[in-house]
């Protein structure tokens with residue numbers, strides 16, 4: 001397991017000054033020229049004559065085209081998403097997963113007129129979701145590379161359907177940022193967000209959010225278990241474990257461990273039912289309770305996991321949760337935080353853009369960098385916070401921290 005250690009934050013005032021900190025001095029030395037370069041670049045990028053000439057010149061043409069394309073993608077992103085939403089709603093990808101089809105067949109299956117079906121299919125082809133084969137007399141439409149990937153991951157379709165609500169909430173992003181937006185759909189879907197540490201109201205659609213999380217959990221669990229070896233842990237507690245899908249994956253990988261899940265009563269009830277019907281019914285113990293206020297399951301744990309939990313909560317709550325987790329660890333035990341994190345590899349769009357605004361609409365929480373999570377873990381009395389690299393930071397990143405093996409008294 002390769003890891004990157006996270007230092008506890010040291011206040012800027014305590015940092016060494018002058019040449020005692022050579023990296024800082026070198027940065028300072030280059031800063032003026034870096035800033036000069038940036039302002040030169042931005043002046044050029046704002047200059048239309050420069051754009052025209054760089055698009056014409058063969059050496060600069062690829063860069064000019066790429067930056068125009070990136071900007072256009074940002075401008076048109078909503079339209080792309082809506083094309084995708086239409087295809088999912090009309091089950092186009094499921095239909096094409098059985099093999100390429102003629103236009104008339106797709107029109108009949110989707111209930112669209114042939115002209116509308118063709119418009120949709122051409123848009124999907126431009127987005128690499130569909131491929132058009134015109135080598136025969138009759139044109140055939142099949143799955144494109146992104147369409148095939150989408151069919152292989154049912155969680156993505158569930159997410160796209162869910163975006164109907166998300167995009168409604170984001171229809172006035174400025175009101176969201178100013179805090180003047182009307183109550184959002186997401187705050188109703190995620191009722192615990194509206195009542196931090198509290199229990200969802202009786203009428204909350206708990207099954208809907210539990211299913212939504214479960215749909216993408218296999219993907220996350222495979223990433224976590226493929227990156228961090230849990231086989232050393234004999235007792236594992238998954239806090240906010242949803243319907244238990246993560247622990248079922250752990251149980252498959254690790255037949256010896258005793259597994260416990262804790263979630264709010266309405267979710268724990270769903271988890272208990274779903275786990276009971278599997279071969280892991282006896283190995284996974286489900287506990288109903290509020291992880292901020294109720295006692296944790298009895299006994300100490302070697303590993304406590306928080307999968308897609310911490311980013312739902314503000315810093316003070318996150319430290320409280322991590323502290324409570326630390327208090328339930330065996331000496332040498334580990335707390336693991338697994339969720340998409342900011343500043344890791346190419347995860348910026350998923351963490352800072354997607355979750356940044358998703359959580360804003362939900363009403364609390366924020367995406368954090370591994371360093372920020374490490375600092376919260378340190379504040380909770382955990383030590384040796386370190387990042388465990390994952391193959392797909394877009395799905396999840398991991399930070400683990402532990403309590404020392406012996407002789408530590410927390411006051």
Ligand SMILES: C[S@@+](CC[C@H](N)C(=O)[O-])C[C@H]1O[C@@H](n2cnc3c(N)ncnc32)[C@H](O)[C@@H]1O
Pocket residue numbers: 192197198213214217239240241242243246262263264267289290291292306307308309312
């Ligand atoms: C974003 S979901 C993540 C579920 C699961 N870990 C996963 O990755 O699929 C957050 C989970 O935390 C649970 N949760 C939220 N607040 C809680 C609380 N105060 N006590 C116990 N569970 C809570 C929710 O019910 C939900 O199952």
